[in-house]
Amino acid sequence: MFMKKHSVVAKKKYGQNFLQDEGVLRKIVEAMPKNDNKIVEIGPGLGDLTKFLVDVKSVEAFEVDTDLCKLLQSTFKEEIVTKRLRIHCGDVLEAWQSSLIDEPYDLVANLPYYIATNIILKALADPMCKNMLVMVQLEVAEKFCADSGDSVFGALSIITQSIGESNIIVKVPPTAFDPQPKVDSAVFLIEKRSDRSDKDFEDMLRVAFSQPRKTLIKNLSSKYDKNSLAEFFQDLELTLTIRPHQVATGDYHQLYKKIQRSLDDRRESRDTRQ
Numbered sequence: 569m570f571m572k573k574h575s576v577v578a579k580k581k582y583g584q585n586f587l588q589d590e591g592v593l594r595k596i597v598e599a600m601p602k603n604d605n606k607i608v609e610i611g612p613g614l615g616d617l618t619k620f621l622v623d624v625k626s627v628e629a630f631e632v633d634t635d636l637c638k639l640l641q642s643t644f645k646e647e648i649v650t651k652r653l654r655i656h657c658g659d660v661l662e663a664w665q666s667s668l669i670d671e672p673y674d675l676v677a678n679l680p681y682y683i684a685t686n687i688i689l690k691a692l693a694d695p696m697c698k699n700m701l702v703m704v705q706l707e708v709a710e711k712f713c714a715d716s717g718d719s720v721f722g723a724l725s726i727i728t729q730s731i732g733e734s735n736i737i738v739k740v741p742p743t744a745f746d747p748q749p750k751v752d753s754a755v756f757l758i759e760k761r762s763d764r765s766d767k768d769f770e771d772m773l774r775v776a777f778s779q780p781r782k783t784l785i786k787n788l789s790s791k792y793d794k795n796s797l798a799e800f801f802q803d804l805e806l807t808l809t810i811r812p813h814q815v816a817t818g819d820y821h822q823l824y825k826k827i828q829r830s831l832d833d834r835r836e837s838r839d840t841r842q
Contacts, residue, residue, distance in 0.1 A: 586613045587678045589744035599737045601699045606673040622652045630660040678703040693764040700758040709754035721813040723773040729817040732760040784812045800826040
């Protein structure tokens with residue numbers, strides 16, 4: 569499908585940087601998981617990625633910019649009529665309050681930087697979302713794809729590893745966009761095996777990484793009993809000087825189980841005394 573050039577001015581309030589490098593766009597499509605899932609695209613912008621997606625599968629596109637919604641409806645008239653494309657005009661986060669899509673879907677999108685992390689976490693928690701192939705700021709992609717020991721390994725890395733597998737597909741320079749952002753970007757893939765872990769586990773992770781340069785036990789002891797933590801560390805063969813980014817995802821889950829068991833025992837003991 570041939571895309572006409574439009575004199576559309578990017579709006580800063582929506583974090584618009586239109587991806588127009590066809591080489592990168594084709595790499596995104598080539599990296600899409602091979603399945604029968606519907607595609608959800610967030611922030612289709614001028615439709616540069618959309619034109620490739622509708623040739624492969626049916627697409628549900630969410631666009632907050634009303635001017636771009638009108639443009640997309642005009643550009644993709646045929647695809648809308650044949651139901652290969654459905655455009656939702658409005659805030660995707662509000663749509664997520666009820667149910668974004670009620671059937672299995674893959675998120676494939678060039679996400680606006682200012683809400684990228686929030687959208688990815690929403691998708692990780694949505695049981696209908698099975699995979700994510702998204703472009704974000706390189707720094708954000710590295711956090712979702714980091715391994716223990718990496719300096720950027722943190723809560724986002726652990727949440728992702730707890731759910732599935734992630735890897736960076738391609739790094740993208742600012743020149744691939746119009747207007748050009750001030751930072752590098754990256755396309756990365758998350759293939760889900762399960763849904764997001766529970767809130768208490770994520771609360772523990774926030775405490776664990778509250779001060780990344782300090783030791784893990786010092787961070788955790790701001791909320792949990794230090795003596796109990798020392799015992800748990802010994803059981804898991806973790807040194808007391810280990811820092812948050814040096815601990816593997818599996819060990820965080822084991823540590824969480826021990827902390828929760830200890831808290832449950834204390835509550836049960838307190839209830840018995842009363």
